[in-house]
Amino acid sequence: MSLLPARVDVVVVGAGVAGLAAARHLHAKSFSVAVLEAQDDVGGRVRTDVVEGFRLDRGFQILLTSYPELRRQVDLDALDVHAFDPGALVMYRNRSYVVGDPFRAPRTFVSTLRAPIGTPLDKMRIALLRSRTLRGDARELLSGSDLPTIVALRRAGFSQKVINRFFRPLFGGIQLDPSLTTSRRMFDIIFRSLSAGESGIPRLGMGALPRQMADRLPGLVHLNTRVANVEGRAVTTADGRRIECRAVIVAAELPAARSLVSLPERASRRAGAVYFAATRAPTAEKLVVLDGSGKGPVLNAAVLSNVAPSYAPAGQHLVVAAMPDVVEGDLESMARDQMRTWWGSQVDAWRHLRTYRIEHAGVEQRPPFSPKRNLAFGNGVFVCGDHRDTGSLQGAMFSGRRCGELVAGALA
Ligand SMILES: Cc1cc2nc3c(=O)[nH]c(=O)nc-3n(C[C@H](O)[C@H](O)[C@H](O)COP(=O)(O)OP(=O)(O)OC[C@H]3O[C@@H](n4cnc5c(N)ncnc54)[C@H](O)[C@@H]3O)c2cc1C
Known part of the structure; x- marks a missing residue:
């Protein structure tokens, strides 16, 4: 004491x-x-727990280096932030598709155009959304009319396909809100932050x-x-x-x-996360993995050791499965069942390290939302x-x- x-x-x-x-x-x-x-x-x-040499953040979290307060209050160089590649790996019907940010990762332009995440018009609208949210002052995004994200996306003309295969797993995952009922203002802010800087994890964990x-x-x-x-x-x-x-x-x-x-x-937002140790990485990509079915319960996942090798002991890999709003039941089995449809039977050989059930991960931010x-x-x-x-x-x-x-x- x-x-x-x-x-x-x-x-x-x-x-x-x-x-x-x-x-x-x-x-x-x-x-x-x-x-x-x-x-x-x-x-x-x-917080980060070290378990058998693996670094387990309490829930899948990322640092968005464009956050002004991080730049102002933290020595990011000393944290040695390892960045994800911009974009995502979308898992859809037993296949994976790289969906990149062609402005920052031009090599992903063709794969992004081909990925079955939505219509060509949807992809054009994503590019327009990017330029709208990057323009001007962030405070402007937090003003104006507010709507649930799902309504705003539909009104902007996005198809149900791109909502389910891209927006729900990405933003439902980041905002711990699979129903996409969070304020459109917060959606715009996150979209801007993702486009403006890097997403990463510190060498020693969050x-x-x-x-x-x-x-x-x-x-x-x-x-x-x-x-x-x-x-x-x-x-x-x-x-x-x-x-x-x-x-x-x-x-x-x-x-x-x-x-x-x-x-x-x-009301609280809840979150589950399951960590597995693997001897072989299921993908070599340094990308966030998205559930293209949009149904979950794992909405997104990552091989964290691809991004920051320090997250796993030498020769091993660390996989996280993030399950927004899922804290009850056998999360490990649910995660394995879903990821087996992505990566096959190798998933059965993975060793379960720990499951986190976070009852209060954050508060709901429904419209009209004012910080x-x-x-x-x-x-x-x-x-x-x-x-x-x-x-x-x-x-x-x-x-x-x-x-x-x-x-x-x-x-x-
Ligand atoms: C699973 C998950 C994923 C997330 N992902 C991201 C992300 O990717 N990017 C992002 O920017 N944010 C993310 N967040 C949100 C972010 O972590 C939180 O918004 C932020 O950490 C909140 O910080 P805080 O200081 O307000 O509250 P807290 O971190 O909750 O701190 C409150 C502290 O008060 C202490 N306390 C409570 N009661 C008492 C008491 N009576 N006496 C003494 N101490 C007390 C608690 O123990 C705690 O340490 C995520 C959160 C979770 C849970």
């Missing part, structure tokens, strides 16, 4: 990327800070990101310290210790934050986290920094 200070300027509840971003801002401005984290390590939803952030808060993060009560200018831990402060920042995930501060309820929610709740209490902005690393880190700035201003 770490020794807690009796009094600090600011207590931050939660050492996910939002809490760490807030704490770092305040620490840099010379305020005294204590970060109290309930779990045994920093990172919250961004958990290296919060670890790097925490390294700049030496001695200020207290692990295994759950906060039970927030009362104005003091917090009490679950084991009865009390810290007096001038402000409290609640940076817990929404269901936990609601037990400390009065916040409206929002940048209020962070100040009066009496010295502030709240940040992905539920106060967009449901992403970008949103969590941005809300954390914004909250740190707000508190610094209030205490100055």
Whole structure:
């Protein structure tokens, strides 16, 4: 049990990327800070377990290097981000098709034209969507009329075929929303982020990101310290210790934050992920693999060791199967059954490493969706986290920094 200070300027509840971003801002401005984290390590939803030498992120996650807050708050070079190739490998009826971003991977132009993911008009519309979302300021994409993504895609003229074979597995996978009911605004933002930069994974796993952030808060993060009560200018831990402060920042995930501060309820997005060890990679591509049937339960997958060899011991491979909204039942069998239709009986020889069932992966972001929610709740209490902005690393880190700035201003 770490020794807690009796009094600090600011207590931050939660050492996910939002809490760490807030704490770092305040620490840099010379305020005294204590970060109290309930779990045994920093990172919250961004953690990596090392199992038999394999690096297992808690759920299939990627860094989109175009996220402005990543560029601003993190040393991406030190993370040694290994990039996926732009595009995807679409599995459809026992065959695979490379669908690339011809603007960044011209070699994929012909295969993309030939891939049975939609009509030629669909492919032209994807190119138009790309140029529309890349044009101008990201804030413009977050304004204007809002609709469920599926409705917006249909209104834009996309066929059901391309929705099922491309948009559902890709964006349903990223947004953990197979029904594509998430706000069109968020869809546009993700589409822009995918087109503008690289998607990758750090050499040491996604958990290296919060670890790097925490390294700049030496001695200020207290692990295994759950906060039970927030009362104005003091917090009490679950084991009865009390810290007096001038402000409290609640940076817990929404269901936990609601037990400390009065916040409206929002439905959770859930996610399952199954990891397998393979002696032979089922594909040599460094691409995200998409379920072209659009039916799941595995909507996307990847051979992570093709992208970052450090994710597996030498001579072995790591396969992840991502199952948005699936956390119940025998996920391992479901994943094997589906991937056997893609890659045949080699899948039966894969060794199951671990299954993750994440009940709260994020909050629903239905239209009309506006990020940048209020962070100040009066009496010295502030709240940040992905539920106060967009449901992403970008949103969590941005809300954390914004909250740190707000508190610094209030205490100055
Ligand atoms: C499976 C999955 C895939 C994802 N994929 C992506 C992706 O590809 N790209 C992307 O940008 N984003 C992705 N995300 C979303 C992203 O991970 C989150 O938006 C972000 O990590 C949220 O950070 P946070 O700091 O707001 O919350 P959290 O990470 O949840 O941190 C909250 C912290 O508060 C702590 N806490 C809670 N209650 C207490 C208490 N009472 N006392 C002390 N501590 C407490 C928790 O233990 C936790 O450490 C994904 C998420 C999941 C789960």
